[in-house]
Amino acid sequence: MEHFSQYLNSYVMKKASFILILMDSEGIILDANEFANSITGRALKGERFKNVLIDFPDTFKLEDYLHDEGKGFLLNIDTGGLPETYYFQFKTDGDKVIVIGEQDRMEIADLRKNMMNLNHELGNLSRELQKKNAELNKLNILKNRFLGMAAHDLRSPLAIIETYSDFLIDELPQGIEEEHKEFLDIIKTTSSFMRGLIENLLDVSMIEAGKLELDLVDSDSSQLIEKNVHLNRTIAKRKNIDITFSSAESIPRVSLDENKILQVMNNLISNAVKFSPSDTTVSVTVTADSENLTVSVADEGPGVPEAEREKMFSPFGRTSVRSTGGEKCTGLGLSIVRNIINAHGGEINITDGESKGSVFTFNIPFES
Amino acid sequence: MIQNDLYEKFLSSLLAGDRGICVSITQDLIAKGVPVRDIYVDLFQKALYKVGELWEHNRISVSVEHMATAIVEGLFALVYPAIFGAEHSGKKAVVSSSANEFHQVGGKMVADIFELNGWDGYYLGANIPGDELLKFIDEKKPDALGLSLSIYFHMKALTDTIESVRNSFSNLDIIVGGQAFRWGGIEIVSKFPGVTYIESLASLENQIRKK
Numbered sequence: 001m002e003h004f005s006q007y008l009n010s011y012v013m014k015k016a017s018f019i020l021i022l023m024d025s026e027g028i029i030l031d032a033n034e035f036a037n038s039i040t041g042r043a044l045k046g047e048r049f050k051n052v053l054i055d056f057p058d059t060f061k062l063e064d065y066l067h068d069e070g071k072g073f074l075l076n077i078d079t080g081g082l083p084e085t086y087y088f089q090f091k092t093d094g095d096k097v098i099v100i101g102e103q104d105r106m107e108i109a110d111l112r113k114n115m116m117n118l119n120h121e122l123g124n125l126s127r128e129l130q131k132k133n134a135e136l137n138k139l140n141i142l143k144n145r146f147l148g149m150a151a152h153d154l155r156s157p158l159a160i161i162e163t164y165s166d167f168l169i170d171e172l173p174q175g176i177e178e179e180h181k182e183f184l185d186i187i188k189t190t191s192s193f194m195r196g197l198i199e200n201l202l203d204v205s206m207i208e209a210g211k212l213e214l215d216l217v218d219s220d221s222s223q224l225i226e227k228n229v230h231l232n233r234t235i236a237k238r239k240n241i242d243i244t245f246s247s248a249e250s251i252p253r254v255s256l257d258e259n260k261i262l263q264v265m266n267n268l269i270s271n272a273v274k275f276s277p278s279d280t281t282v283s284v285t286v287t288a289d290s291e292n293l294t295v296s297v298a299d300e301g302p303g304v305p306e307a308e309r310e311k312m313f314s315p316f317g318r319t320s321v322r323s324t325g326g327e328k329c330t331g332l333g334l335s336i337v338r339n340i341i342n343a344h345g346g347e348i349n350i351t352d353g354e355s356k357g358s359v360f361t362f363n364i365p366f367e368s
Numbered sequence: 369m370i371q372n373d374l375y376e377k378f379l380s381s382l383l384a385g386d387r388g389i390c391v392s393i394t395q396d397l398i399a400k401g402v403p404v405r406d407i408y409v410d411l412f413q414k415a416l417y418k419v420g421e422l423w424e425h426n427r428i429s430v431s432v433e434h435m436a437t438a439i440v441e442g443l444f445a446l447v448y449p450a451i452f453g454a455e456h457s458g459k460k461a462v463v464s465s466s467a468n469e470f471h472q473v474g475g476k477m478v479a480d481i482f483e484l485n486g487w488d489g490y491y492l493g494a495n496i497p498g499d500e501l502l503k504f505i506d507e508k509k510p511d512a513l514g515l516s517l518s519i520y521f522h523m524k525a526l527t528d529t530i531e532s533v534r535n536s537f538s539n540l541d542i543i544v545g546g547q548a549f550r551w552g553g554i555e556i557v558s559k560f561p562g563v564t565y566i567e568s569l570a571s572l573e574n575q576i577r578k579k
Contacts, residue, residue, distance in 0.1 A: 112430075112431060112434065115434075116434050116437075116438070116470070117470070117494075119438045119441060120441070120470075120472050120493065120494055121493070123441035123442070123444065123445075123472075123476070124472075124476075124491060124493045126444075126445050126448075127444065127445075127448065127476065127479075127491060130445065130448040130449070130452055131448075131452050131483075133452075134448075134449070134452030134453055135452075137453075
């Protein structure tokens with residue numbers, strides 16, 4: 001017995017990938033090798049052998065199994081998870097019984113075949129997925145090309161409608177009916193909105209086609225943003241909204257595409273104005289550390305629910321928040337903003353304001 | 369053309385189950401601009417034919433053969449962007465292994481060669497039941513059907529498939545090929561109208577260009 005236990009714990013048996021158990025004639029396990037303990041997930045010593053198995057007859061009589069010594073039996077092992085089938089052989093050694101269990105060869109063959117089929121299936125699905133992906137990419141390129149052409153061809157006539165309706169409003173003759181004046185205002189506002197939408201669509205199609213190119217210049221970013229704030233004040237005044245500007249004292253010059261950053265600021269400030277109630281303030285702040293220029297635009301509007309924030313940056317990803325003066329949104333502005341900021345190597349995020357509203361903050365990294 | 373020492377390194381890594389080296393060899397070839405068909409024919413196909421031969425001569429076990437096949441199937445994914453990115457002509461081919469046939473690497477290569485030549489190559493998989501195949505043909509309306517056979521003993525299943533396809537789609541071009549034809553059977557499939565035996569990926573390309 002001692003000799004057998006030593007054998008069980010020998011290097012060879014530790015590495016063995018079959019079950020080796022020594023039990024007494026009552027079926028009590030006297031010792032088991034590491035493999036047996038490992039696949040059952042417990043130390044088997046002292047357990048009844050029949051408890052190691054599943055669907056083992058309650059009327060276990062060892063002599064039934066010893067009767068056909070050398071012949072094998074397929075028995076299911078309780079592994080704590082899926083049962084595994086082993087081919088067991090029983091041999092007597094004096095008053096002890098040695099149990100040897102090898103995994104069912106048929107089962108191994110089946111497993112191997114199933115694995116192979118799964119691998120085939122995975123390979124086929126991967127092929128199908130990549131083929132679909134390539135088809136979608138081609139369709140996306142076509143869509144962008146179509147969008148770009150359509151938007152480009154629509155922009156010029158719309159600009160003409162907008163300009164001429166402007167002329168008509170500026171030179172209205174005396175005594176024109178109020179209703180007709182309103183019609184002209186609607187033509188002007190709607191064509192202006194459509195032109196904005198088309199320009200955004202052109203931007204999106206350019207971005208999606210990977211054609212967002214930056215014209216980087218060494219810029220006094222603080223001054224650039226302050227000028228933009230000043231221009232946006234006129235629009236904000238219509239809703240009696242004030243825009244404040246504050247900047248840290250020494251903002252370094254930063255390499256950026258000025259027109260694109262102005263587009264970002266126009267989008268962020270006009271959004272802030274759209275969603276702010278009258279008699280509130282939109283605050284624009286510029287700061288910098290040794291690595292990043294940071295710009296934030298804070299409003300005192302209703303804020304954006306956290307669950308909807310990420311959606312805002314997707315094309316047409318509108319939220320439940322409504323503008324306060326009935327202004328329209330294309331749903332493209334923030335997507336363009338994020339792409340422009342990302343192209344500069346920066347990021348944009350939205351947080352809650354100190355007491356209310358939202359704060360949009362973006363950074364542009366630079367080398368000191 | 370792929371250098372022989374590189375092929376030998378690929379083959380020995382494949383047999384040793386060293387997927388990493390196989391991936392890196394394939395990636396290097398793609399990066400160097402080696403044509404996809406060269407990678408398919410001079411590396412993947414050549415190595416798998418050798419693996420099959422070693423298995424037939426009992427020099428490697430079936431599990432090593434399966435492992436090598438699985439590795440190569442995984443490598444296909446590396447070349448897919450080049451294959452599927454090609455300009456397409458609008459022509460379509462459906463490729464399938466016949467019923468009972470579990471080998472699929474050859475069939476998949478055939479579908480990819482169609483893709484490389486501007487066709488849409490749909491690969492259905494191994495052991496495709498006849499009615500599933502007919503349904504797919506009806507849905508995709510392909511210009512050609514490719515049937516691959518690896519095991520000669522499945523010839524009957526292949527001819528049954530050809531017959532049922534011919535009954536439903538009398539004008540559909542059918543091409544057949546695969547390792548099974550090393551042992552004969554070309555004359556059996558050639559009896560069917562509109563069925564062409566293709567002996568290699570190169571002759572497949574010639575056929576595609578004629579269509």
